[in-house]
Amino acid sequence: MSRKTAIFILSFSLFSSLWLPALLGAAANPPLKQVTFIPQWVPQAQFAGYYVAEETGIYQRYGLKVEIISGGPQRSSAEYLKHQKADFASLWLVTGLNLWQQGTAVVNLAQIVQRSALMLIAKKKSGILRPKDIEGRKVSLWGSPFEIQPQMFFKQYDLKVEVLRQSYSVNLFLRDGVAVTSAMWYNEYHTIINAGINPDELTTFFYADHKLNFPEDGIYVRKETWQQQPELCRAFVKASLEGWQRAFAEPELALDITMRNLKKEHIISNRVHQKWMLERMQDIILPAHTQHQLGHLKRKDFQRATEALRSKGLIEKIPDFNIFYKPLAGE
Amino acid sequence: MNWLRRCGLTFKMNLLILSGVTLVISAILSLSYNITRHLMVERIEENAFSMAQATAYRINALLKAAEKIPAGMALTITKLQPDDKALKSILADRLAQNPELFGIAAAFAPESDEPPLSFYSRYFIRSYDRIKESPINYDYRTHDWYQIPKILDQAIWSEPYYGLSGRTIMTSYSYPFYREKQGHTKFGGIVCVDLSLNWLRNVVSSLKIGETGYAFLITRNGTFVTHPDLSLVMNETIFSVAESRGNPRIREIGRRMIAGEKGFTAFTGMLSAKKYWLAYTPLPANGWSLGVLFPQDELMANIRSLTRIMLGLGIAGFFLIMLVIRLISKNITKPLRALAQSADQIASGNLEATIPIPETRDEVGHLALSFTEMQQSLKDYIKNLTETTAAKERIESELNIASEIQMGILPKISPSPFPNHSEFDLHATIRPAREVGGDLYDFFMLDEQHLCFTVGDVSGKGVPAALFMAITQTMIKAQIKTHSGGVSADTLTQVNNDLNRDNPSMMFVTIFLGILNISTGELEYCSGGHNPPYRLTPAPEARVQELASTDGIALGVMEGFTFSSKRLTLAPGETLFVFTDGVTEAMNRDGELFTESRLEKLLTPLTEQPVTEITDQIMREIDNFSTGIPQTDDITMLVLRYKGKREKGGY
Numbered sequence: 001m002s003r004k005t006a007i008f009i010l011s012f013s014l015f016s017s018l019w020l021p022a023l024l025g026a027a028a029n030p031p032l033k034q035v036t037f038i039p040q041w042v043p044q045a046q047f048a049g050y051y052v053a054e055e056t057g058i059y060q061r062y063g064l065k066v067e068i069i070s071g072g073p074q075r076s077s078a079e080y081l082k083h084q085k086a087d088f089a090s091l092w093l094v095t096g097l098n099l100w101q102q103g104t105a106v107v108n109l110a111q112i113v114q115r116s117a118l119m120l121i122a123k124k125k126s127g128i129l130r131p132k133d134i135e136g137r138k139v140s141l142w143g144s145p146f147e148i149q150p151q152m153f154f155k156q157y158d159l160k161v162e163v164l165r166q167s168y169s170v171n172l173f174l175r176d177g178v179a180v181t182s183a184m185w186y187n188e189y190h191t192i193i194n195a196g197i198n199p200d201e202l203t204t205f206f207y208a209d210h211k212l213n214f215p216e217d218g219i220y221v222r223k224e225t226w227q228q229q230p231e232l233c234r235a236f237v238k239a240s241l242e243g244w245q246r247a248f249a250e251p252e253l254a255l256d257i258t259m260r261n262l263k264k265e266h267i268i269s270n271r272v273h274q275k276w277m278l279e280r281m282q283d284i285i286l287p288a289h290t291q292h293q294l295g296h297l298k299r300k301d302f303q304r305a306t307e308a309l310r311s312k313g314l315i316e317k318i319p320d321f322n323i324f325y326k327p328l329a330g331e
Numbered sequence: 332m333n334w335l336r337r338c339g340l341t342f343k344m345n346l347l348i349l350s351g352v353t354l355v356i357s358a359i360l361s362l363s364y365n366i367t368r369h370l371m372v373e374r375i376e377e378n379a380f381s382m383a384q385a386t387a388y389r390i391n392a393l394l395k396a397a398e399k400i401p402a403g404m405a406l407t408i409t410k411l412q413p414d415d416k417a418l419k420s421i422l423a424d425r426l427a428q429n430p431e432l433f434g435i436a437a438a439f440a441p442e443s444d445e446p447p448l449s450f451y452s453r454y455f456i457r458s459y460d461r462i463k464e465s466p467i468n469y470d471y472r473t474h475d476w477y478q479i480p481k482i483l484d485q486a487i488w489s490e491p492y493y494g495l496s497g498r499t500i501m502t503s504y505s506y507p508f509y510r511e512k513q514g515h516t517k518f519g520g521i522v523c524v525d526l527s528l529n530w531l532r533n534v535v536s537s538l539k540i541g542e543t544g545y546a547f548l549i550t551r552n553g554t555f556v557t558h559p560d561l562s563l564v565m566n567e568t569i570f571s572v573a574e575s576r577g578n579p580r581i582r583e584i585g586r587r588m589i590a591g592e593k594g595f596t597a598f599t600g601m602l603s604a605k606k607y608w609l610a611y612t613p614l615p616a617n618g619w620s621l622g623v624l625f626p627q628d629e630l631m632a633n634i635r636s637l638t639r640i641m642l643g644l645g646i647a648g649f650f651l652i653m654l655v656i657r658l659i660s661k662n663i664t665k666p667l668r669a670l671a672q673s674a675d676q677i678a679s680g681n682l683e684a685t686i687p688i689p690e691t692r693d694e695v696g697h698l699a700l701s702f703t704e705m706q707q708s709l710k711d712y713i714k715n716l717t718e719t720t721a722a723k724e725r726i727e728s729e730l731n732i733a734s735e736i737q738m739g740i741l742p743k744i745s746p747s748p749f750p751n752h753s754e755f756d757l758h759a760t761i762r763p764a765r766e767v768g769g770d771l772y773d774f775f776m777l778d779e780q781h782l783c784f785t786v787g788d789v790s791g792k793g794v795p796a797a798l799f800m801a802i803t804q805t806m807i808k809a810q811i812k813t814h815s816g817g818v819s820a821d822t823l824t825q826v827n828n829d830l831n832r833d834n835p836s837m838m839f840v841t842i843f844l845g846i847l848n849i850s851t852g853e854l855e856y857c858s859g860g861h862n863p864p865y866r867l868t869p870a871p872e873a874r875v876q877e878l879a880s881t882d883g884i885a886l887g888v889m890e891g892f893t894f895s896s897k898r899l900t901l902a903p904g905e906t907l908f909v910f911t912d913g914v915t916e917a918m919n920r921d922g923e924l925f926t927e928s929r930l931e932k933l934l935t936p937l938t939e940q941p942v943t944e945i946t947d948q949i950m951r952e953i954d955n956f957s958t959g960i961p962q963t964d965d966i967t968m969l970v971l972r973y974k975g976k977r978e979k980g981g982y
Binding site: 273 | 475478479536565566567570589
């Protein structure tokens with residue numbers, strides 16, 4: 001008996017008890033299905049659940065081999081989904097509705113972010129303490145889908161403001177080029193704090209606090225994919241939700257994975273920022289004091305968003321809630 | 332502190348002096364450390380500031396130089412309004428002329444913000460020492476380099492960003508230019524130059540601050556542009572570091588830095604707990620802030636080594652002083668100890684013990700000399716004492732002899748002085764106050780029928796009185812023989828004259844002289860100023876009665892005095908009690924006298940007692956009365972009992 005053979009037999013006999021069920025299971029299931037997923041922005045803790053599901057083998061366990069395409073300014077997840085460059089995409093609810101309007105039927109498989117993290121931030125020293133103080137001031141807003149809530153907010157408070165298009169940084173706000181800036185709670189807000197402005201020096205307006213809670217990140221798939229491979233879609237969603245649960249349960253692991261993916265894409269960031277982001281994601285994905293089921297889209301939230309879009313004249317075609325949303329629970 | 336009293340001199344001196352010395356050394360050390368540290372920190376502050384400022388000026392100068400290029404170009408574009416070809420040529424030329432620049436761009440504002448948008452821009456970059464065009468194919472209106480200077484209406488340095496290669500950190504200086512249109516000045520676009528920050532990193536990292544000191548640069552947002560730890564650069568802000576380290580102080584300093592303040596403060600490292608001093612100063616050109624960290628341990632190493640040396644010196648001094656104290660205390664205590672030993676010997680009686688005299692003339696030397704003198708005085712004193720004692724012993728022995736002689740002069744009482752005479756009983760006793768006394772008694776037979784007896788008391792006591800007594804006694808004996816069968820009064824008159832004749836010391840004597848006819852009981856007596864004797868008559872009268880006075884005076888007082896005598900007849904059984912004033916003037920503790928009345932009372936029951944019993948009893952009473960009081964006067968008693976004529980019928 002050669003030495004190699006001996007080692008093989010030894011290790012086989014030793015580890016067969018561990019390996020065998022896995023091998024048998026793998027043999028019992030069909031080979032991993034290759035799918036692609038694109039989040040709407042670059043790798044960061046906003047998408048920690050997906051990266052955790054991918055790196056810790058959760059997708060694999062569900063028979064999936066998921067390639068996560070890095071989103072970003074040059075890669076719109078809506079475009080990728082629309083043009084079939086990705087099987088699954090993370091989109092805002094309003095973006096998903098907008099795709100319907102543009103003629104791309106998409107299905108919401110899970111509503112991940114329940115509470116809108118979009119907000120307006122002003123410096124107290126600029127004299128802005130209440131919504132009405134924004135009247136006539138320079139406000140920087142991002143483009144679609146980020147300007148819908150602000151527009152409704154201004155309307156709600158009857159404000160005339162000078163809107164400027166906001167870049168990807170908050171430098172214009174930091175240099176006092178605008179009085180009010182748009183921000184995501186989990187991202188730009190913390191960037192501003194870590195540019196040396198103390199939280200007590202800021203006035204914040206969360207749209208969610210002004211009856212403008214539009215659910216944000218959700219998992220979308222093209223309607224035909226859903227119709228052709230519902231099991232695949234369910235597997236992806238289940239695995240992704242499990243990824244999120246693991247990310248919240250093991251934040252350090254989630255941060256390690258996030259930082260690794262972030263560096264791979266040469267994203268400028270740091271761990272405390274990602275930690276902040278992950279903690280805030282937990283706040284908006286599983287809002288406290290609500291009877292909430294992870295990944296569930298509430299009909300009320302859906303209606304509020306569609307109403308808002310219709311009233312702004314942004315959409316005419318409104319999909320039926322049951323056609324638009326295909327929850328796991330609907331099985 | 333009781334234990335301290337029991338400790339030796341050396342220990343006490345060590346304890347007290349060394350405690351003081353330790354206190355002083357500690358105070359000096361701590362003071363010197365603090366002062367030196369203070370001076371050092373001042374020096375470091377000065378140094379740190381000048382270093383930070385010099386570096387900041389250097390960087391600022393480079394930034395200022397770069398600022399001039401877009402300013403000039405903006406003017407060119409505004410004034411000359413070059414066409415596309417000219418613009419390209421201008422941009423390329425400028426880039427070629429300024430090797431420190433990485434790229435140069437001119438981006439024009441669209442005619443209108445409404446679609447269709449007419450973007451027009453030219454951008455040249457340096458690539459491998461060649462100048463090439465790199466088109467801007469994105470909507471630059473929402474990019475910081477374009478938007479911020481446009482809105483702020485001022486030239487601005489951008490936050491750093493990664494260049495196209497993804498490795499070089501760049502910053503851009505954007506300068507807005509304006510166009511005149513129908514008399515209105517309108518925003519025309521931005522001229523922008525790109526600057527690699529590699530040179531800046533070189534400048535900052537070239538600062539040599541000891542072994543572990545370093546400098547860092549942060550932007551207006553607090554982002555690290557340079558730092559020895561490259562993981563911080565671009566990724567972290569000073570505030571995110573503060574947050575991840577949970578150190579609000581770093582955040583506070585960061586806020587001051589980005590606010591354009593200057594400062595000097597104690598600081599911990601960005602990534603460790605190492606202590607530094609931080610000097611920070613802003614770059615005026617772009618509002619960034621340069622921090623220079625001076626490692627405290629390195630800079631304080633000198634102070635610490637100085638302090639260590641001083642501590643070493645202090646400890647050495649401590650032991651030196653300990654040694655000196657040992658020597659001093661030895662010098663003091665050694666002779667003291669020797670002195671103490673000698674004193675012990677002297678105390679135990681060895682007066683010949685040698686006293687060590689130290690050579691020093693200090694207090695101990697003085698003490699030793701005093702001891703020597705004391706020893707000599709003691710010796711002299713004891714010598715004197717010995718001599719005096721010897722003299723005293725001699726005198727005492729002589730006095731004893733004198734006493735024996737005196738007692739020898741007195742007639743013998745026992746055995747019975749007159750064994751052949753049963754007509755009377757006679758007993759006398761004398762107890763001198765000193766070895767020899769001034770009292771006297773005497774008795775002798777003048778002839779077969781007559782018994783002569785005397786009791787006297789010489790003024791004064793001791794030897795002179797004894798001698799005077801002896802003279803008086805001799806004279807009485809001689810005179811009474813002369814006047815054989817004569818009268819007692821004549822005898823005393825004669826003796827008085829003889830005594831007066833040669834009595835330079837003016838002594839005198841009281842005397843009672845009696846002559847008893849033993850056949851008849853007839854008594855002739857004469858008193859020379861003596862206490863009157865008692866006549867004791869037995870029962871049934873049982874009477875004690877003073878003899879009638881003869882009005883005589885003491886002998887030796889007045890020459891030519893004529894004494895007279897009296898007579899009485901004693902019945903058989905009657906007794907005469909003759910005594911000196913030593914009896915009646917014996918004193919008790921309270922200064923009371925024995926007195927005649929007490930004597931009379933005592934004698935009354937004794938009238939029939941044997942004569943010896945009478946003297947013994949009275950002597951006992953006197954002793955009782957005067958218990959504890961030394962005898963001050965000679966005591967003499969003579970008792971004579973007449974018993975009557977002997978019955979001769981017997982033979």
